Amino acid sequence: MLDLARIRALLQSRVAGHTLPQEFYTDPDIFEFDLEAIHSRCWILAGLECELPSAGSYLAITIGRSPIVIVRDNDGTLRAFHNTCRHRGAQICEQGHGRKTRLVCPYHQWTYRLDGSLQAAARMQPSFDPSGLGLRPVPLENVAGSLYVCLADDPPRFDEFRDRLTPLLAPHHLADAKLAHESTLVERANWKLVMENARECYHCAARHPGLSVPFPVWRGSRLADSAIVERFEARMEAVGLSIGPVQGDWWQASRFPLNDGFMSLTPDGKPCVSKPMCQVAGGDVGSLRWALEPHSFCHALGEYVVMFSAMPTAPQETIVTCKWFVHKDAVEGVDYTLDGLTRLWNETNLQDRDLAENNQRGVNGRGYRPGPYSEEAEHLVIRLVDWYCAQAGRYLDDSAGRASKARPVSERKARLAS
Ligand code: FES
Numbered sequence: 001m002l003d004l005a006r007i008r009a010l011l012q013s014r015v016a017g018h019t020l021p022q023e024f025y026t027d028p029d030i031f032e033f034d035l036e037a038i039h040s041r042c043w044i045l046a047g048l049e050c051e052l053p054s055a056g057s058y059l060a061i062t063i064g065r066s067p068i069v070i071v072r073d074n075d076g077t078l079r080a081f082h083n084t085c086r087h088r089g090a091q092i093c094e095q096g097h098g099r100k101t102r103l104v105c106p107y108h109q110w111t112y113r114l115d116g117s118l119q120a121a122a123r124m125q126p127s128f129d130p131s132g133l134g135l136r137p138v139p140l141e142n143v144a145g146s147l148y149v150c151l152a153d154d155p156p157r158f159d160e161f162r163d164r165l166t167p168l169l170a171p172h173h174l175a176d177a178k179l180a181h182e183s184t185l186v187e188r189a190n191w192k193l194v195m196e197n198a199r200e201c202y203h204c205a206a207r208h209p210g211l212s213v214p215f216p217v218w219r220g221s222r223l224a225d226s227a228i229v230e231r232f233e234a235r236m237e238a239v240g241l242s243i244g245p246v247q248g249d250w251w252q253a254s255r256f257p258l259n260d261g262f263m264s265l266t267p268d269g270k271p272c273v274s275k276p277m278c279q280v281a282g283g284d285v286g287s288l289r290w291a292l293e294p295h296s297f298c299h300a301l302g303e304y305v306v307m308f309s310a311m312p313t314a315p316q317e318t319i320v321t322c323k324w325f326v327h328k329d330a331v332e333g334v335d336y337t338l339d340g341l342t343r344l345w346n347e348t349n350l351q352d353r354d355l356a357e358n359n360q361r362g363v364n365g366r367g368y369r370p371g372p373y374s375e376e377a378e379h380l381v382i383r384l385v386d387w388y389c390a391q392a393g394r395y396l397d398d399s400a401g402r403a404s405k406a407r408p409v410s411e412r413k414a415r416l417a418s
């Protein structure tokens, strides 16, 4: 049982504008708390619709300790379910992608239709009723071809995110893409260190020499009033592309220009796929970045999309998944090479893994004390950490409310009187 009073006290000891107290990056109880209060209550970007190209396609991911599967039914409908068998709870679909006509549990072969209903369960007694034993549904949302799931019974409001992101994302035709490559890194660092690193480019000029060629590392993702930005805004307006920025409590999106003379986030700044996903302006559309707290960011370039997702697996372990998407008709070896497509982000992700692991080593030390963020260079980290603390505080308040209601009336009256 988590000691929520202790977590509340730690949260209250946090100094605004500073990194968190050590326990938030190291403590097994706070890791458990995070899974419950953060990752189980937020919208999580699962992937793109194009990862489920035909009837029976599925995409299985794990959020915290909960395996989830998204399935495309025969009529094209996408649904998400808990990937947990209603018999004795085995995981049904293996993590990753696949295609099946039925979802068959590998343990005792209970068989589910693509709509999640239970079709067959051998050797059960005559009184057995399969009707209430379909896979348990999970809320699923689709925004212009990007898929979001949420483990909460009452997910955060989604409509504003959908309304604001759709016009930005639609010109990139995500539904007509295909997954070209996926990489997985197991990082020995708490998820917050991984994500704090992912939310700033303070370190980029020194630690990402490759990314710094096309990426405007000095500005990070904050749009400055430079001549480059003004020219970009005018050019995007002329071709009818909106640039934002738009944001809500747990999300943000904006289209920003790359360094002058660079068209894509590739080692030489040239497009790495000959078939663009975005046809506007010949694909010279800067980068559309959208990001969700607590775990992801994406960049949609003219010719590819890269998705970054960090999932906590232990107090000091995080799995980082990176996916690259290209136009579905682009042929590897003809229209692009895997090396040309993936080199920049592979290199960047490995550099970031080393930074996060090094950060963890220092934070684990007895000498660690919360330090101040740069308001200019780390504003998105401040935003992430403020959001985390607010989310954690809401969870604690909700828990206190539930506990209070659960107490006997006599005890509640006595407390009120005291
Ligand atoms: S646990 Fe799935 S069939 Fe038994």
Ligand SMILES: [Fe+2]
Residues within 6 Å of the ligand: 197, 198, 203, 204, 208, 348, 351, 352
């Ligand atoms: Fe980085």
